[in-house]
Amino acid sequence: MTTANYLTHPRGIRSWLLTLDHKRIGIMYLVSTLAAFSLGGLFAMIVRTQLLSPNGAIFTVAKDYDHYNQMFTLHGAIMIFLVLIPGVPGALGNFVLPLMLGARDVAFPRLNLFSYYLYVSGALIVILSIILGAVDTGWTFYTPYSSDPDIGSRDAVSLMVFGIFILGFSSILTGMNFIVTIHKLRPSPPNGMTWFRMPLFLWSLYATAVIQILATPILGITLLLLIMERTLHVGIFSPRFGGDPILFQHFFWFYSHPAVYIMILPAMGIMSEVIPTFSRKPIFGYHFVAISSLAIAIIGFLVWGHHMFPNGQSTLLSTIFSFLTMCVAIPSAIKVWNWLATMYKGSISLKTPMCYALAFLFLFTLGGLSGIYLGSLSLNVHVHDTYFVVAHFHFVMFGGTLMGFLSGLHYWWPKMTGKLYNENPARLACALIFLGFNTTFLPQFLLGSHGMPRRSATYLPEFAPYHILSSLGAGIQLLGFILAAAVLIHSLFRGRQSPPNPWGAATLEWSCPSPPPHDNFSTPPLVGDPYDHANLVWISDQEGYRRSQEPEARSQKSQT
């Protein structure tokens, strides 16, 4: 058995930093986003510690409350722009996409590396802006507070916004690469990869890439205009110079609502892989799940006004946005029902990725339903800018995207590293994170519906029990994350060698060794049904699965 795989061929730090291999770039993205996640998590812990006491546990006097504003701003900006947006596509997508497709690499490997370094430079600029004077505008950078230096926001705003501008281009280039790869690099027929033989993770990455390309340039120009507003006072967003701050909100949400689908769609794609594999059943309603990804991508562009119901938007416009918001819930619901139907009468095995997938299903459904609450006009006015919104957002972004990411990380970990981790501690970590998550964010729904405003350094004493419970949950999550990290790191050194296909999944990445060789497939792989689990048999001496028949023979048999 040959031992040369992508991790060891070629060797040396230089060969990593200048690599064009999508798998190595994926690993570098993974390490970077996890580092950014730790930083964002640190700020979250500071926020939750502050809220242990009604008058603040860290920043106790009014002149320090601004530091609290900085903490939640940094938490939000880092988690969204450095973790959630590049996380699944950059780390898992880069690693998995060409393998699943049966390609040797993404279409533009050099562009891929360039996009990674854009990410690193953007991230470093954001971190520099933290050192030079943390931003306190909130991650939304609403004008005029962000545009007018005299009101209080600091010069660091320009720097951070510029960093995010660069991160946006990194995201655009990744999206471009994915679209071209999926269009042009699928193995050709016969026995090639047709559109409807593609694993659903690829469909969701494709839909994500469409949003990345169509929405991110708008963020780019918005942030550029914000910088220009701050430096040249061009008078587009700043009312002091004749500008319109509401226009900024329109521009910002035109990107940032689709951006939540950039974050959630890839995680939904992971669900569509993990749930069939661990239910040992083909995905229910393949075409519906595939097309619903595109539907989300398209309708997602038409709902941004639901962030602005009380902000002076006309009633007619608000009504239309509210209606369209309800519409975008439909394709998401289609996915959830199809996953449930996939599990129905399946032979479910509760391996760690499946545990995270179940957590996703539970939390994302709650998050999505609370989104319908927020999309309805009358209720929105009541809970706008309260903890209800905070809880909703964390249920979809943390309970959805991050649970999906963790599920995918544990699912592809043996493929990426060639090592099997220890199942029971990994499951325990999942349980801790799930428990901690609910302890943190369920009380926030109550807080919000009782009127607790978000982004406040202090609160009325009657909110104290909820806040203390919430902070306690954050501590439980921290334990869970430390345990999950320890399990994975332990596996790197002590883990057993993984077989090519430890889970019995039918997609192509499991047909090459773990970890994969440098050029993925020396001969173009034979593509079969991506959810044909019945064709896989357990080989006990390898502790893994293997195809019992090659797809070619199988498809001929089914035709006759």
Place this chain on the structure above:
Amino acid sequence: MSTTQPHLASHFNSPQQQFDSGKLGIWLFLTTEILLFSGLFCAYAVYRSNHPDIFAFAHQYLNKWLGALNTLILISSSFTMAWSVRAAQLNQKNLCTTLLAITILCGSAFLSVKYIEYKNKWQEHLLPGPRYNPRELPPAEAEALDDQSRDRKGATWEGGAASTLPHGRSLTVAALIPPTETFRAPIGPAGLNPAWVDNDRSSRFSMSWLAPTPSLEPEPNNTHIFFGIYFLMTGLHAIHVLVGISLITWLLLRTTRGDFSPQYFAPIDFTALYWHIVDLIWIFLFPLLYLIGNT
């Protein structure tokens, strides 16, 4: 397998697949470019529909003949660029080199004209934000002015005295403006300060430089916003022209080196597409900024 195909990357199966991938990639990239500009076009549309007076007044400061000249230059350069792709496909190396060189010259000529325009705006203080402080009225407006109030050169806001206010406004208006203001603060995003409205209609001038009539609105509030939008749009466009010139210079070097052939001309093709988009954006910018009629 790639030994016979020097330009074929190892993860592609055929030159055709590589070319098609590149083509799709460049089109996607151009989509993002158009969307990047669309934010500015959107800002333009919002402000023009909310404040047509600002655009009608301020565009008169732009020289439409220089704009037209630049349009002509860019369209010609698009033609030579397109022809250079054809020349590369037909293996006409010398022709290709010449055409690329002409394209570079056209691009540089465009930037030179742009430089002249920018320099003029800079000297006349036709700048965004608080730096907006023109010394003269737009040419058409100035013509309509009677002689005694015309000469306002050298007057600045910081000059302080009410009588040295620009644009030959009457003292009644001038007295309402505190000279310490370095720029005119608006009443609201859409608000027009009533203090600015000159009640004596007979002393007004035409806003239209096409058909001057003896009624001129006073200079609208926040005229500087026009120049903010003007500099952002043309500036972002000029950066794209600069990038295009660099890319075409790189192509020129590669052509003289003999890199391209009828089998491999993708970089010229893709750069040409980029150059056409840059041209196309200017074709929208020119009428939107320079050719605003009376509204």
